[in-house]
Amino acid sequence: MYFGRWLQEFGDVCCYRVMIFGHRVMISGVDDMKRILISQPKKYPKPQGEMKFVRALAGDGLVSAEGARHTRQRKIVSEAFHFEAVKKLYPIFVEETEALVQTWVKVCSADSRDGKPTVLDIGQQMSYVTLDIIGLTAFGFAFNCVKGSTSEVRRAYMDIMPMGGLNLIPVLLKTFPVLSLLPLPAFVRAEQAQATLRNLVRRIVDARVLARHDDDEDDGQPKNDLLNVMLRAGAAAPDSKAKLSNEELANNVRTFLLAGHETTSTALSWTHYLLALNPHVRTKLRQQVREKLKGRAPSFEQLSRNEFPYLMAVCKEVMRLYPPVPLTIRVTTTDDEFGGFKVPRDTILILSPGALGRRPDLWDKPNDFIPERWINPDGSIVQTNEKHPFAWMPFLAGERACIGRGFAEKEYMCLLAVIIQHVDLDIAPECPPIRSKSAVTQYPFPKLLMTAKLVQQPTAAG
Numbered sequence: 001m002y003f004g005r006w007l008q009e010f011g012d013v014c015c016y017r018v019m020i021f022g023h024r025v026m027i028s029g030v031d032d033m034k035r036i037l038i039s040q041p042k043k044y045p046k047p048q049g050e051m052k053f054v055r056a057l058a059g060d061g062l063v064s065a066e067g068a069r070h071t072r073q074r075k076i077v078s079e080a081f082h083f084e085a086v087k088k089l090y091p092i093f094v095e096e097t098e099a100l101v102q103t104w105v106k107v108c109s110a111d112s113r114d115g116k117p118t119v120l121d122i123g124q125q126m127s128y129v130t131l132d133i134i135g136l137t138a139f140g141f142a143f144n145c146v147k148g149s150t151s152e153v154r155r156a157y158m159d160i161m162p163m164g165g166l167n168l169i170p171v172l173l174k175t176f177p178v179l180s181l182l183p184l185p186a187f188v189r190a191e192q193a194q195a196t197l198r199n200l201v202r203r204i205v206d207a208r209v210l211a212r213h214d215d216d217e218d219d220g221q222p223k224n225d226l227l228n229v230m231l232r233a234g235a236a237a238p239d240s241k242a243k244l245s246n247e248e249l250a251n252n253v254r255t256f257l258l259a260g261h262e263t264t265s266t267a268l269s270w271t272h273y274l275l276a277l278n279p280h281v282r283t284k285l286r287q288q289v290r291e292k293l294k295g296r297a298p299s300f301e302q303l304s305r306n307e308f309p310y311l312m313a314v315c316k317e318v319m320r321l322y323p324p325v326p327l328t329i330r331v332t333t334t335d336d337e338f339g340g341f342k343v344p345r346d347t348i349l350i351l352s353p354g355a356l357g358r359r360p361d362l363w364d365k366p367n368d369f370i371p372e373r374w375i376n377p378d379g380s381i382v383q384t385n386e387k388h389p390f391a392w393m394p395f396l397a398g399e400r401a402c403i404g405r406g407f408a409e410k411e412y413m414c415l416l417a418v419i420i421q422h423v424d425l426d427i428a429p430e431c432p433p434i435r436s437k438s439a440v441t442q443y444p445f446p447k448l449l450m451t452a453k454l455v456q457q458p459t460a461a462g
């Protein structure tokens with residue numbers, strides 16, 4: 001985490017140069033971040049030139065849109081993430097979680113019969129299950145990664161978004177289209193992968209839009225995925241201009257794949273890593289979850305009522321130390337000042353939730369993994385850091401905050417609650433030394449290999 005180091009070495013405002021891209025100013029003061037994200041977000045938009053890479057991967061959806069286009073899209077898209085909408089999707093989280101654990105149970109049982117340990121690439125496993133979940137919930141598409149599908153679409157997706165990271169080739173091709181004239185196999189493959197995914201999403205969107213004119217049902221069941229909720233919200237909007245076009249719908253579905261997959265996946269990978277390093281936390285978490293769940297998945301209502309404060313505390317503590325989105329980017333639109341330093345107009349600002357989460361003036365023992373810091377004396381969950389309400393910002397805050405936060409938190413807790421009850425994951429002897437690497441997300445690099453052992457289930461007597 002070099003941003004954390006820079007904060008210690010250079011303070012809240014730090015200017016650095018990125019090869020040919022010019023200067024960046026990293027802002028780590030919590031009040032400055034609050035000003036940029038919450039008090040005056042219009043004054044600090046996302047730099048559109050830098051958003052090219054998001055558009056190259058997902059089209060111009062919510063993450064890259066700016067100004068009135070963003071406000072209009074966010075209004076419709078937010079319908080898909082309301083409490084009730086996420087509740088309808090929750091059974092998919094449970095089903096896919098249980099399918100993953102069942103697969104592991106089979107592998108572990110077979111390995112133990114053969115007398116060998118089960119070693120899993122946990123980054124890959126978390127990536128598979130979260131991609132299966134986002135495919136089904138975003139647009140009803142089964143990637144079937146956990147089942148081991150080798151479909152063209154799955155391969156295309158993995159080509160564009162390799163685990164935890166980002167294939168830079170589509171970005172290069174979008175930025176410098178002339179490169180696509182070079183018949184290099186990697187370029188051709190990247191173009192094909194992009195086209196496969198783009199066409200699939202567009203086909204499904206077009207079919208759904210057509211189907212809406214006849215019948216909104218599928219096998220007698222209304223579809224509740226994010227795409228259909230956006231369609232229904234658009235149809236109900238009083239002003240037809242509020243509706244999203246087919247292209248905007250498709251771009252937002254691809255945006256959900258980009259924003260809603262590796263984020264949750266890397267949060268889970270770091271969780272298994274930190275729990276393995278802190279077995280006392282793992283034991284305590286398992287005991288508390290099991291007491292109520294007896295091996296089952298938590299219900300949506302239980303999670304909404306915060307019935308598992310320690311589960312939530314573990315998730316919050318992991319994301320304080322390793323926020324899945326390690327930084328965000330904004331631009332100044334006037335000459336400005338931060339921490340007493342003059343910063344000219346059109347300067348790219350880098351804001352890092354990760355540096356914020358490790359500030360010694362905001363957190364006691366900032367580099368230690370202590371979920372207990374999130375538990376109040378009465379056992380309830382601490383909602384905000386008492387030193388500053390915006391000290392914890394893995395989902396950011398303000399009008400560009402993560403729209404999928406409610407969805408992500410339920411998915412994260414559902415997966416963790418079930419996995420922790422059934423499997424012990426420990427760092428495998430063959431696991432290389434792990435460090436944090438940042439691309440689209442911040443992920444455990446090079447490969448998180450863990451041994452999996454089944455946990456004995458409680459008897460009927462408890």
Ligand code: HEM
Nearest residue numbers: 062063259260263264324325328394395396402403404408
């Ligand atoms: C642990 C999981 C997640 C984390 C930590 C996270 C974090 C973030 C952050 C930091 C942003 C702001 C990015 C920026 O402005 O540069 C963001 C935006 C966004 N996220 Fe998430 N996210 C998570 C999961 C999800 C999921 C599951 C979805 C969708 C299913 C989602 C959809 C989005 C969208 C659409 C935006 C753009 C919002 C806008 O600009 O209006 N995220 N997320």
